[in-house]
Amino acid sequence: MTKIGINTLFKFNKSALALVVSSSFLLMACDNDDDKSSNSDPVAFNLSVSDAPVDNASEVVVCFSEITLKKDGEVIQLPLKTNDDVVQPVGAYECLDADGMPINENLAINLLGAQGSESIEISETIDVEPGEYQMRVAVPDFSGSYVMTDEDGDGTDEKVLVEVPSEELKFSKFTVTQGGAANFTLEFDLRKSMNIPNKEGAAWHLKPNGVRLIDNNEAGxxxxxxxxxxxxxxxxxxxxxxxxxxxxxxxxxxxxxxxxxxxxxxxxxxxxxxxxxxxxxxxxxxxxxxxxxxxxxxxxxxxxxxxxxxxxxxxxxxxxxxxxxxxxxxxxxxxxxxx
Structure with missing residues (x-):
């Protein structure tokens, strides 16, 4: 299966071929003591991606342009690492526009680049408060996402564009609590979520039905x-x-x-x-x-x-x-x- 994972580890962290993308945050909670000072253990919040592979694709590269958390109407942006800062097990990737020029603000991750519980950090550290959150992952059309596959049967893999309906993936609410641990993974099962059109050269569609949010502390x-x-x-x-x-x-x-x-x-x-x-x-x-x-x-x-x-x-x-x-x-x- 392919997986995006959110792993949250407190002091408040994708069978199957799996790519895990991890990003770390610090989540700070406030305790009131006699002198009303704010003091609490930090919470390390990690975002991960994991995957189960789609058949007949040697690469599935998704270009993330933005990942945001939403809590009580407030939108918090997770700063993405740059392509130069991310080390992937099977090589380096970049997001290119229609003219072949790099889209430097997008982060390219090959979902087939790691297996099982392996992970790749994709986010910088930020401070957030405990509470209930929703997550949105933006993958715009023409973001540079693609698959490498032998679409015409000539024995050579060709690049085919990947599009995401509505240009984003939204996930169910999850809770970040003070103390303890909260670890999650967004798991991409590409055999479920990747729609391959009959028309040669048409973009493949990555749909949300094969992507699920998993609490790593309750997962095996x-x-x-x-x-x-x-x-x-x-x-x-x-x-x-x-x-x-x-x-x-x-x-x-x-x-x-x-x-x-x-x-x-x-x-x-x-x-x-x-x-x-x-x-x-x-x-x-x-x-x-x-x-x-x-x-x-x-x-x-x-x-x-x-x-x-x-x-x-x-x-x-x-x-x-x-x-x-x-x-x-x-x-x-x-x-x-x-x-």
Whole structure:
């Protein structure tokens, strides 16, 4: 899955291929003592991005132009780091306009550049007060966002523009409290949120339906092995993609598990239970496959294997097998698919 995460760590901090982008803040709370002085522990607030990958894309670069927090009508801007200040695991990126000139105020992050719980800091430190906040992430049209993919089938990846409907991503309210810890991640599941148009050369659309806000202190990471005998093959025995799907709750009836089917506004319109996340099983290193899904809220979940294709804007018939139940706990969780 791809993830943006907000991690908040008090003294008040994206299966799946994951990129985490972290930004630190200091949040100050006021205590009244006998001399009415203000004194409190600082709160380190970190914004992170993580991701589960979209199929057939070697890069998914999103250019952030602005990230703001809103509390009681007040809008607070998070100062973004510059592209020169951010070190990414798989190289450096920049946002370019239509003429190929750098858009220096935008921060370019390759969502496929980190896996699991790895993170990249993107924000400078600011002071904010405890309270309830909403977050807005601005990704304007022509911001420089793009994917690299072999769109025409010639064996060479081409750059295709990425657009975000309404040019922004908005997220549910979250609370920053005095003392303790508050860690969050914005998780991008690109297989859900990335809409690939049929027309060659048309911009890909990054929709909010595959982006979720996760409290890291109540989240776990799932990883495991898929036995070679369970990996998907065609009629000739040639290996084809195998996917792991994740659902909230305990479910033993495969017919109730839904596909990723969303309308233009990003609302779920599929039959059955909506997938929380999905990821392709990796098979390049060993005969068995491996998978990882990061930043999952604690609680009961169902995982299942499928060989079926799943296009988010189309109703697909899915065949799920090997359903397994898992109580996700904080930290690392292991679940393997074996015969």
């Amino acid at each position: 990471h799932i990883a495991g092995i898929v036995s070679e005998s369970l990996l998907c093959t065609d009629e000739s025995g040639i290996e084809t993609p195998t996917f792991v799907y994740l659902y909230v709750g305990s479910e033993s009836d495969a017919s109730l598990l839904g596909d990723m089917h969303y309308n233009e506004q990003g609302a779920y319109i599929g039959d059955g239970i909506e997938p929380l996340a999905s990821t392709e099983v990796l098979t390049e290193v060993q005969s068995d496959g491996s998978y990882e899904i990061g930043f999952v809220a604690t609680g009961e979940h169902t995982l299942a294997l499928t060989c079926s294709d799943d296009i988010p804007d189309v109703a697909d018939v899915m065949n799920f097998t090997n359903l397994q139940l898992l109580t996700v706990e904080k930290g690392n969780n292991e679940l393997s698919f074996t015969e």
